[in-house]
Amino acid sequence: MTIEGYLQQMGLKNIDQLYLDLTPAALYEHAIRRHEALLSQSGSLVFHTGQYRGRSPEDKFIVKDKITEDSVDWGKINKPFDPFAFSRLKEKLFLYLQNRDLFVQRCHVCADSHHRVNLWVLTEQPVYSLFARTLFRTEKKGEKKEPLLADYILIHAPGFRADPEVDHTHSGAFIIINFSEKLILIGGTGYAGEIKKSVFSLLNFLLPQKGVFPMHCSANLGSNAEDTAVFFGLSGTGKTTLSTDPTRRLIGDDEHGWDEKGIFNFEGGCYAKIIGISEEREPEIYRNALRFGSLLENVIIDPKTREIDFNDSSLTENTRAAFPIDYIPRSWPSQCAGHPKNIVMLCCDAFGLLPAVAKLTTDQAVSYFLLGYTSKIAGTETGIKTPTAVFSPCFGSPFLPLAPRVYARLFKEKIKKHKPDIWLVNTGWTGGEYGIGRRIPLEMTRQIVRSILDGKLAKAEFAKEQYFELLVPQSLGDIPREILRPNLGWKDKESYGAKAQKLKELFLKMSSAESV
The missing domain is CATH 2.170.8.10 (Phosphoenolpyruvate Carboxykinase, domain 2)
Structure with missing residues (x-):
């Protein structure tokens, strides 16, 4: 069956011009000709996304049916969508796409072929076809071509807006996953990250059913396939920056799976x-x-x-x-590696209370994984006057269709079996909170991370600090002691104690009550 025939069988009819698997150069030409993007002086392509310049969590839904009703963790993050409303909205979207050009990229996700998911991305604009081709995986020249049919299809139409009163959406924008129809619909929003993260959500539903632990993390590799490091962290903590180390091989910057053989990248881009x-x-x-x-x-x-x-x-x-x-010059070609030797949990503590580095026990690691802690800094968002604690369970709660305990249980099983060293690294403030202290210099954080990855820190002498019961190194090269033991850097020791106790109580309050 031809591509056109397959789409018609789906209900996508009367497409004006179908562009299949276009190269970046061809997509550049289409985007510029359609005035969707500008060619920069250096050669990159620049485009603007209109009204939406970030993810829209209120507009994200999962169709509730026999496959999902008893497995999805329904609530504020995973909002149910009626199957009949989905069918009506899909029909309206397909009518909208009639007599329009359609750009198709046949991609796949998961570097490990045992977990590969074939993905077609259908878009009405060439810049988003280039985005899909860049972020997901495509067949390289000379590789064996895989079967034509897709496992899942993603249809992206930023120019189509829903009617909330009629279509049961939250606004004109929508991101809806239908696991029964193996279909993702995105409309009304031009933010490209919705394409990436909807596929991540898809894998976070599928892979745990196979015993694979999906992770929102970056990963890199040392001199051999067993010297793997994983970096968990929310936005602004340094996950991408610290994993793109010129002395190590980059496996991936954002999304990975961990199975019985080791870890593998989901994507093909950064x-x-x-x-x-x-x-x-x-x-x-x-x-x-x-x-x-x-x-x-x-x-x-x-x-x-x-x-x-x-x-x-x-x-x-x-x-x-x-x-x-x-x-990336030193990216790892296979994007697959062995089990992690080190796991680094990054946070940006703007309160200046956590040590720059601490060694975690298994139970502490699971606890911090469920917390997913960092902090927002005053001035970065309207209305924030002081540092604000942020918690995103499993370091990616907006993308987790299942309950956090499912992922935490997989995490605990993996670390108990493979026994990596697990570290908490604070890339935030020291000597006081934001506005009083200073941010830990990037080069100092790099030095700490390198001492983790080369094994030196594991040999250090550790002592338990008072408030969070973290194992802190007593010394580390020329890193100042007040960076390692933040209470030493505070002029007002009483204030440090009071605020540390308050943050500890907040950690306890936010900890998941579910057993793992």
């Missing part, structure tokens, strides 16, 4: 936040953001000179670069 990026601080990401084939989202570009201003946040702080992972 999606890096680039506001304020510089060549001095993050040279590899900076250079890749300027390359041909890279797609820059909501970045400001001079329409005359076509020069990019990475420091301009007038559209959004959430500016992004999407580029193939093999643009």
Whole structure:
């Protein structure tokens, strides 16, 4: 059956022009010709996403049916959508796509072929076809071509808006996963991250059923396949920055699975936040953001000179670069590796209370995994006057269709069996909270992480600190003691104690009551 015939069988009829598996160069031409994007002076492609410049969690749904009704963790994050309302909305969307051009990329996800999911991404605009081709995996030249049919299909139409009163959506935008029909519908929003994260949500539902632990993390590799490191962390904690180390091989920057053989990357590209990026601080990401084939989202570009201003946040702080992972000079070709030797849990503690590094027990690791703690900094969002604690269970709760305890149980099973060293690394403040203390310098954090990965820190002498019962190294090279033991850096020791106790109580309150 032809592609056209397959789409017609689905109900997608009267497509004007079908563009199949176009290369980046061809997609560049279409996007520029349609005035959807501008070519930067350096060769990257810049586009703006309109009204939506970030994820829209209120507009995300899962169809509730026989497959999902007893397995999905329904609530504020996973909102149910009626199957009949889905069918009506799909019909309206398919009518909208009639007599329009359609760009199709036949991709797949999961570097490990045993877990491969074939994915077709159908979009009405070429920039999103380029995004899908860049972020997901495609057949390389000379590789064996896989079967034509898709396991799942994602249809993306930012120009189509739903009617909330008629279509039972929250707004004109919608992101809906239907596991029975193996279909993802995205409409009304041009933010490309919705494509990426809806597929991550899909894998977070499918893989635990096979005993595979899906992780929102970056990963890299040392000199051999057994020297694997995993980095968990929410936005702003340094997950991408710290994993793109020029002395190690990058496995992936955001999403991985962990099975009985080891870990594997889900994707084939990187999606890096680039506001304020510089060549001095993050040279590899900076250079890749300027390359041909890279797609820059909501970045400001001079329409005359076509020069990019990475420091301009007038559209959004959430500016992004999407580029193939093999643009990283030392990326690991197979994107598969052995079981983690070290697991690093990153947080940006703007309260200045947590040590720069601590060694975690298994129970502490599971507890911090369920907490998913970091903090927002004053001034980054309207209304935030002081640092605010943020908790995202499993370091990715917006993308978890199942209950957090399911992922925590898989995590605990893996670490008990394979016994990695597990570390808490604070990339936030020291010597006081935000506005009083200072942020731990990036180079100092890099030094700490390198001491973890080369095994030196594991040999250090540790002592339990008073408030969080964390095992803290007594010394580490030339790292100041007040960085390792933050209470020493506070002028007001009584204030430190009171605030540390308050944060500890908040941790206890937010800890999951479910057994793992």
